[in-house]
Amino acid sequence: MHALPLTQPSQPADWIDRLIAEHRPGYGLARPFYMDPAIFERDMERLIRRHWHCLGHESIIPNPGDFELFKLENEAIILTRGMDGVIHAMLNVCRHRGAEVCTKPKGNAKVFVCPYHAWTYANDGTLRAARLMPKDFDRHAHGLKKLHVRVAEGLIFISFAERPLDFDPIAQALRASCGQYGWAEAKVAHRETYELEANWKLAVENYVECYHCGPAHPEYSQTHALEQPAEMIAELNAKMEQRTCALGIDIISKDQWQTSENGQEAIHTFRYALYDGVATGSEDGKPLAPLMGRFTAYDGGVTSIHLGGTSFLVCYADHGMIYRFIPRSVDRCDMELVWLVRRDATEGVDYDLDKLTWLWKVTTEEDKKIIEHTARGVKSHYFEPGPIAPMEYNELRYINWYLEELARA
The missing domain is CATH 2.102.10.10 (Rieske [2Fe-2S] iron-sulphur domain)
Structure with a gap:
């Protein structure tokens, strides 16, 4: 196999290292991380060409x-x-x-x-x-x-690196999560690409936190409980896990979010509940498509996987979602959404495509607007990043991980 070596920067970029060192813990990224072409090039070199x-x-x-x-x-x-x-x-x-x-x-x-x-x-x-x-x-x-190239549970992964990060733990994590939902026997029902006038990190940061879900996503918040206080989420999650176990299904939540320093990829699998009585991610909470994998009934839960910085997966009992973030330039990126259903499901018979795609289309159109609002705002020479809120813990972790990767030659 002929793989690509990581490119080396054409000139010293000590100022980027100084900017990383000056980052204020607990705060968002400074303006140049979203605006400067040299930082974008380092993003490509040390994140995009290094990870799966x-x-x-x-x-x-x-x-x-x-x-x-x-x-x-x-x-x-x-x-x-x-x-x-x-x-x-x-x-x-x-x-x-x-x-x-x-x-x-x-x-x-x-x-x-x-x-x-x-x-x-x-x-x-x-x-x-x-x-x-x-x-x-x-x-x-x-x-x-x-x-x-590696294929795991029907998903195709690529790496540009000459020596790619160890994929075996990723395959194991996907087997324990997507494998329970039958993704290897799934098919693509629909794909949609959204073009954003924004740096790719603004899009990812928006995805990984739900602090904005209440004000920005009223449709999503009707069925998903992530914007609720931690105590309520814990109670709903406990009920969800009881229902999942009653189906004889054991989906392992595992946090392996780590830097690539030791040759490992970052992956985090976690579970969260829908509101009581909600079956899946739909407009009204009702089922959308035939149950997938080992599911014989709805457990009222969602399994989410964050992987490698640009790939995010969402598993419902009756359909799946692949969320891809695609850098284009320092101020442009794409988000591609991919909807999965059971391989033998027939559109118009087993599922209605408009109903299947409704929730995440509405949510992503709302995300596009708020991400581009933010992209225009951070262009201001007077922009200063504010403190990360407690509900943005995943964003804080992502920012810290990003800075460590960017600093590591």
């Missing part, structure tokens, strides 16, 4: 020869299923002069032919033909650059 990222569910490329293009900052990734069924991820960069070899967003192809000089690559990235090259030219040394 979920591209989606393998059901999007079900057949041999299927492919889809993904973009992350300036990198274009060809995700393919080879003729032997194995999934590959390659950079969309010809090994001759760098032209894009895949020019369609998705499809089915046995080969990719560069439109510039017709170098031809198999859908596993190997170079099949390079016209008019000398006899001693080594085709085997000029395949498309490949990324590390």
Whole structure:
């Protein structure tokens, strides 16, 4: 496998290290972290190119020869299923002069032919033909650059790192969580991408805290209890766990949120309850689709997974959600939402797509507005970060983790 080494900064950036050192504990990030192109480049070098990222569910490329293009900052990734069924991820960069070899967003192809000089690559990235090259030219040394790929519970993960972080604990955590919900036997019901005029960290910080849920998400707050005081949440969670155990299901909450210093990925699995009488994440709390995995009834709970800084997963008993954060530039990012249902479920018969997607579409449209409000606000030269509220404990942890990763060469 040919993986990409981490790039090195082109010039000293001691001022970034000083800015990290000057961060005030318990407070948000300073303005340059959202505005400065040099910090964005370090984000790409030390976070995006170091950690694992979920591209989606393998059901999007079900057949041999299927492919889809993904973009992350300036990198274009060809995700393919080879003729032997194995999934590959390659950079969309010809090994001759760098032209894009895949020019369609998705499809089915046995080969990719560069439109510039017709170098031809198999859908596993190997170079099949390079016209008019000398006899001693080594085709085997000029395949498309490949990324590390792992598939766990139907989810496809890629890493740009030359030596990727240990994935085995991630696979185990996903088996103990998404595996109980049958995600390996799921399929994609819908995908939606939201373009944001905001630094990617503003979007992630918004996602990981529910301090804003009450004022910003009245629809979400009708069914999800995360904005309630800790005592009430604990009581609801205890009832939820009793119902889950009564179904013979044991979903392990485990906090492995850590820096990559010891070669480990960050992952945190946790559970929380819906309000009493609410079955799932829907407009009215009523069921949306056939039960998944080991669930034979609704337990009134949600399992949430935070993974590697850009990938977030939400498991309901009858559907799942993949939430991807995709940096584009210092002041632009995308959020992609992916809805999963049981593989044998039929749209219009087993589920209504509008009802299935309603809650998270409404919530994400609201998030887009408040994130962009914040992005415009932090542009002010007079912006100073305020203290993190107690309910924003996940954001505080994310900020501290981010700063440690950014400081680690």
